[in-house]
Amino acid sequence: MKHIDTKLVEKKMGSRLTTNTVAKNVFLAATLFGLLVLVILIYRVVADSIGWIDFEFLTNKLSTDPEKAGIMGAISGTLWLMVVVAPVTMILGVGTAIYLEEYAKKGRLQAFIQTNISNLAGVPSIVFGILGLTVFARALGLGNIVLAGGLTMSLLVLPVVVVASQEAIRAVPQFLREASYGMGATKWQTIKNVVLPAALPGILTGVILALSRAIGETAPLVVLGIPALLIPLPDGIFDKFTVMPMQIYYWTLDSALVAEYANLAAGTIVILLLVLFIMNSIAVLIRNKFQRRF
Amino acid sequence: MTVSTFTANSAANTVKDKTESKKGMVYNTKDLNLWYGETHALKNINLEIQENDVTAIIGPSGCGKSTYIKTLNRMVELTPIVKISGDIQYREKSIFDKNFKVEDLRTHVGMVFQKPNPFPKSIYENVVYGPKIHGIRDKKVLDQIVEKSLRGAAIWDEVKDRLHENAYGLSGGQQQRLCIARCLAIEPDVILMDEPTSALDPISTLKVEELVQELKKDFSIIIVTHNMQQAARISDKTAFFLNGEVIEYADTDVIFSNPTDKRTEDYITGRFG
Amino acid sequence: MNNKLEKNAVREMVAKNKQSRSVSAIFEKIMPKVLLVIAIISILTTIGIVFTLLSETIEFFKIIPFFEFFTGTVLKPLGDNAEFGVLPLLTGTIISSTIAMFVAIPIGLMTAIYLSEYASERVRRALKPILEILAGIPTIVYGFFAFTFVTPLLRAIIPSLEPTNILSPGIVMGIMIIPMVASLSEDAMSSVPYSMREGALALGATKLEVTWRVIVPAAMSGIIASFVLGISRAIGETMIVTIASGSNKNFTFDVTQSMQTMTAYIVEVTGGDAPAGSTLYYSLYAVAMTLFVFTLIMNLIAQYISRRFREEY
The missing domain is CATH 1.20.5 (Single alpha-helices involved in coiled-coils or other helix-helix interfaces)
Structure with a gap:
């Protein structure tokens, strides 16, 4: 059958x-x-x-009159925010990655830090806002200045930099470390002179991606109480500031009152997306140029 | 069982500037045992290595020859599960002595690896890496070191016009000679070579072999090789390793013409390995 | 040979410098400690989050009983008869996340299947960057999109839809989460060994049958983990719902209405400058704590699934 x-x-x-x-x-x-x-x-x-983005839109300060309103304040606020976020995440992120990859012995502490970082990556950004509000703005008395916003953002994007740097450091072949040790170099000399330079492209890619995340993030700054009022342009990290996403947020909300605010929000979005696109392109370029050199 | 046969008519007849009388000993290994976790990789090694000799270490894969040479500059300890007993004396000082820093040991004892491993930097930066690490900053001195080291490694003429190009643009053989130059830059006392030609083509291999002959005038060289002809061609003394033990250690001519141990004979006549 | 450099000159220089190498010796000693301190900052961040949330939440529960908070259907934080029931916020969060997952799970999974099983290498290389761009768009932009495009579009279809409602941000949140579900699921499916596909294909199975009966089951833990992470992301999402769903604290299941999520409530309260020490101020932390616990549980579940059920091929 x-x-x-x-x-x-x-x-x-x-x-x-x-x-x-x-x-x-x-x-x-x-x-x-x-x-x-x-x-x-x-x-x-x-x-x-269309018709809203022009030189004046980029260089004018904030105004209630849609025709005169510009995003100079938001742009300079974003730049000042980066002045804090870039070095802080880089030091904290790369430092943590070096510790975990090069110094930490496989064990409880290392596993704990590692798990903690992946959990931090999953914490909603608004919760970081509350941490920033409670610790930086209120407990340390910084208020809603660039420094407070920058520190909050740094902690938020920290996991991105740590994970990217760890991968980059892990990808540095062991034979380069051996070559250095074989010359009588100490561990730190080896890390500083061989491992970090070789891992730099990967680290930079991670840092750029982290920064672009920080540039687009809104919720923590809303919680910190970043104003969209007419404030003077920030001159340093101790000044009050606003950023492009905050500008988009308030203009979108108020577009129910003044229809043209929607155009201003759209204009700001175009600029924001352009900035992010450029940053991501740089990251991709770095990644492609330096991929697999060993 | 291991006897260091000290022969007066050694192949090496280099004149040493300091002591012309008797050749000194660079390494003295006493009852060395080494474990990787549970694996007993080196068993009761006793070896004396003379200065200005080329000492070859031969044996089949997994016999412990690479492990041994990496123990001589303590690179083996980069693997965390390694356990060591016994002693190795370098110039009559125990290399495991707490006061003898491992970095100092490796400054005196250079190493050339199996696979060429230049840094992803310029040729110049590769050579000055060691001197810079050891605090030599004077640009003029560094320039001199670069030329001297590259000449010493017989690669100067090939790279003198492109010192600031990336070392990864060199061929495999050139990279390996660059690695030798990098090693020479800090003027070590001993050079350890861990199968330095195994990744190279025959012509590059020949160049490195010639270089070794040249270098033994100034340095003591310990070379691991699985190529017996190479050992026969370039070395003064040969140690045969098998299963983590030294089976025989004698003048190279003796090992290859008249080995005392049956296992050595089997190996060099190609019966196993 | 260069005559200026005497024999053994470098060796002597190196030996001489050895004595003055104290600076590098100090670095060697302190760097591991400095780096450890830096690494511990990430732990301090977690401790900081838990501690701030917990301490103020405890204050909150001294005023409003725990039970009342979690069963109360009325949230009226201001005025004389203030009531603090979290259920309106919970339903808002759960409904918006459910809508989002109704969008993200099918589309994300189908995208993953297409990219992993059907697309040619060229098509894959063209489409993946688009997903990455979608994933990189700031949520505030999605909020603008929901408010100014999706809501009007939906209102043309469903006339009863309110200008601010939970449906539109729910859908847009789903779109935002598609890349995450797609790329994590695709990773899981791509790591299924090729031999398993060959085995089934050789028996005469069609690609769809192989995908559905072999690949998806084999990659299930990774796929489920991607769903759970997507849910966690939806629960924590703030700007889209804040902009497009308004601030009505309705306790309802009608998706055409405005609802407030936990995240949107936090935005509203912090934006209003709640005086420290007031019940309103403490409620902020109680809600944030609830949010934190929810997302933490989701993340732990996702980690557990992908670790516990990691397929051994």
Whole structure:
């Protein structure tokens, strides 16, 4: 007795193949959905901002009059924020990564720090805002100045830098370390002169991605009470400030009152996305240029 | 069982500037045992290594020859599970002595690795790496060191016009000679070579071998090789390792023409390994 | 040979410098300690979060009983008869996250299947950066998109939809989470060894059958972990719901209405400068603590799943 009815198999084969083709197209459509949304989103913000982005928009200060309003304050605030976030995350992130990869012995402390970092990566950004509000703004009395915002953001993006730096350090081949030790170099000399330079492209990529995350992040700053009022341009890390996402937030909310604010928000979004696009391109360039040199 | 046969008519007839009389001993290994975790990798090693000799260490894969040479500059301890007993004396000082810093040991004892491992920096930066680490900053001195070391490694003519190009642009053989130059830059006393030609083509191999002959005038060289012809060609003394033990250690001519141990004979006649 | 450099000159220089190498010796000693201190800052951050949330939450529960907070259906933080029931916020959060996952799970999973099983290498290389761009768009931009585009669009379809509602931000949050679900699921599916595909294909199975009966089950733990992380992300998302869902503290299940999530409540309260020590001020921490615990549990579940059920191929 035959266990397999060949005819039945052949008859069913046709419909099985059809199902496969249909499914393939459905999966493709689902994949293209993301692309569609991206196109619509960019089209919308560009269309809304046409005629609004000009030299004055970039160089004017904030104003209640939509015609005069500009984002100079938000741009300089973003720059000052980076002045804090870039060095702080770099020192904390790379330092943690060096400790975990080069010094920490495999054991409880190392595993604990590692788990802690992956958990921190999953904490909602607004909770970091509350930490910043409670510790930096209130307990340390910094208020809503650049330094408080920058420290809060640094802690928020710290896991990104740590993980990227760890991967970069781990990718430095052991034979380079051996070459250095073989010359009589100490551990720190080896890390400083061989490991870090070799890991630098990977570390930089991580730092840029972390910074672009910090530039686009809004929630922690809202919690810190960053104003969208008419404040003077910040002159340093101890001044009050605003950033582009905050500007987008308030203009979007107020677009119900003044319709043109929606255009201003769209204009700011275009500038913000441009900045992020440039930063990400640099990160990709670094990654491609220095990939697999060993 | 290991006997260091001291022969007067050694192949090495270098004249040492300080003591012309008797050649000194650079390394004296006494009852060395080494474990990787549970694996007993080196068993009761006793070896005396003379200065200005080329000492070859041969044996089949996994016999402990690489482990031994890496123990001589304590690189083996980079693996955390390593346990060591016995002693190794370098110039009559125990290398395991707490007061003898491992960095100082490695300053006196340079190493050339199996795979060429230049730093991803310029040729110049590769050579000055050691001197800079050891606090030599004077640009003029560094320039002189670079030329001297690259000449010493017989690669100067090939790279003198592109000292500031990345070392990764060099061929494998050139990279290995650059690594030798990098090692020479701090003027070590001993140079350890861990199968330095195993990743090289025959012509590059020949160049490195010639270089070794040249270098033995100024340095004591210990070379691990799985290439018996190489050992026969370039070394003054040869130690045969098997399963973590030294089976035989004698003048190279003796080892290759008239080995006393059956296992040595089997190995060099190609019956195993 | 360069004559200026005497034989053994470098050796002597090195030996001489050895005595003056104290600076590098100090570095050698203190760097591990400095780096340890730096590494501990990440732990201090966690401790800081837990401690600030916990201490103020305890104050809150001294005023409002624990039970009342978690069963109260009325949240009216201001005025004389203030009431602090967290259920309106919880339903807001759960409903918006559910809507988001209704979007993100099917589309994300199908995208992952397409990229991992069907797409050619060229198509993959063209499409993956688009997902990365989508993932890199700041949430405030998605908030703007929900408020000025998706809501009007939906209102054209569903006339009863309010200008601020939970449906629109829910959908947009789902779109935001698609790249995360897609890329994590794709990683899980790509790591299924090729031999398993070959085995099934050789028996005459179609690609769809292989995907559905072999690949997806084999990669299930990674896929589920990506869903859980997506949920955690949706629960913690702030700006989209704050902008597009308004601040009505309705206790309802009607998605056409405005609802407030836990995150949006925190924004509202901190934006209003609640006087320190007031019940309103403490409620901020109680809500934030609830949010933190929710997302932490989700993250731990995701970690547990991907560790516990990591397939051994």
